[in-house]
Amino acid sequence: MPRQSTMRSDQPVVDSLAVLGRVLIWMIGVASLTLIMASGAATRLDNTFYDLHMHHWSYRTGDAVVIVAIDAKSLSRLGNWPWPRAVHARLLDRLTDAGVRGVGIDITMAEPDINHPENDRALAQAIRRNGHVAMPVFAEAAELGGTLEEMLPTQEIASEASAFGHVDAAKDDDGVIRGAYLKAGLGRPYWPALALVVYDMDRETQKPVLPSLHRPDTDTESPYQWMRDDYVLLHFAGPAGSFDQVSYVDVLEGHVSPELLKGRWVFVGATASGLGDLLDTSASGGDERMPGVEYQANLLESVENASTLTPLNFTSQFVVGAALLTLPLLLYGLPGFRQMWTIALVALLACFGTSVALLRMVGWWWPPLSCVIVMAVGLGVFSALRKFRDRHNASR
Template identity: 70%
Template structure:
């Protein structure tokens, strides 16, 4: 079959126009919400069974009814840590703010610090907050006495997207410089004899642009949530405190302590929620810890990678159109649309890369509409 140079030139020109449109669509971010909706939909049908390496000690309604209103005396937390120490847990992440000293009972802070030293594997939270409305951000760590007893610190900054939904986490963050590991990552790193290789993540494009007054984030990963709220084993704070949870159930596990009762902890909308029950912050950290342990974190591709994959995909409809069985432009377009979504799911599931497919889908539809319109004009002539 002879090669028609004009047809090849026309296809090449159409591809270049498609690539130009792809650049504009990617840069505009017009498809971001649709890509996020597609990602969320897929995540809700991609749960997995947790490894039982992570247990949440939940500050739940049952504990509040027995121990009274929040906050509790820090001697109570000290007693809980001693229970966990006796159970030989692997590490403890405390998702409880303790930035202010107990001025009325300083001995409580001392008791908690002593319990933390006896354990030796307690990670405490750090976050950024302004002392007054509109004021300068400050890094909030535990009180000096409690901080001195901690094995390390981890930030508890939840990575919300523009629509308020959490789909990932920043492995590093800090005021002026992203020096703090995420709480879950800091817990995971406890007792590691050798540094773990860095997880694949999306890095800041301008690592040199830092301000001492700005909360800086880096190393963004997307999370493969285990499922909806309640996917991780939870034990009630009061049950652990009263010895009703067998030590063998906690032995060699990572334990995260945090609030699950409504009105206490931060409840988060995640890609696993689907508009249902919101996820407590401590369970968000549990998902991150489990993902780190099993290398289940997902890497969002940067702009250049998204563009190159999208440009390569646009070759498909140019090749298909006109081949036997593909005389109609919309048939080639539909096949290419299916290929874009299949490629996105395949890269996510088997390579751990998130490639948003909607941008390419929009361009494929736009080019198909243009070609179809030109065909109708020619037929009328």
């Protein structure tokens, strides 16, 4: 009888040690997770997983946006680029007569037409007649190695524009574009993206603030540095060509029905190869690249549908990862979870499943690979130690 009493009194001690052991393992895992996240070691793997998912998450665009494309057909009919700005004035009058909702012109016009100033005047007058035209802003050095300057349209053209927006494409370190900065500017981010100002031009009430990843405040800002803020990920409709497009020259010559343009937002920009930006995006496949004007169309559609995605900040990523690291420790020893491969399979699938569920259901992007690496390494080490212990006990 005394022996049985001793066994019962020892049981709580054994249970406490088991719990303490699991807590220590979790703390080691959390510390490892912090180091991997801070180092960015899993960033490339996370980007690969994100792109793979986005390749299979396309959608059919609505009828809110149409692109007037400066394409190969237009170049062959109208001649080499750049065209006289009086040509753009004629196009804009066509769009005005069709009753478009607003126009975003993604064409650089920073230098005046010195030889034919009447062309600039004609475009300025066409912009005034329309009343809902947004023009681009970008940063460029006037000379090689010089300081950056904000480039706006010429004064005569800019004086008639309704709004200005930046056309900075948010490239990641690997050169792929997965999102957009809603604000950017020289010295501080005060220019909205071109798509935002097009969206906002005909609205009497201010649009709701989009959830985004904010840049931490810093005192190191320079008036000569291009600053960005309010980063969002884009749910691209698909690869290049997913949006309705009409050829510039067809609109100019009246071959496009006004009904196809009426009440729609219009972006005018280059789609021809070698003319304008061609971008690698998370929705691209193979050698497909997206024109900058379609990038703006994707941003406007995302704003219209409230489908922009928010990347979680470091703290939020850490909280989700730390919570998931408890899963294998809770599963270990439960009925049906005696084998390490079963625990590993469920835990790792939970990481990927949580990432996809947050992205699709809530619109939050949680990169899972830091947590996956910690789990995989930890479960592998634990499995090896358990096998070593079992062999040691068998040999005794």
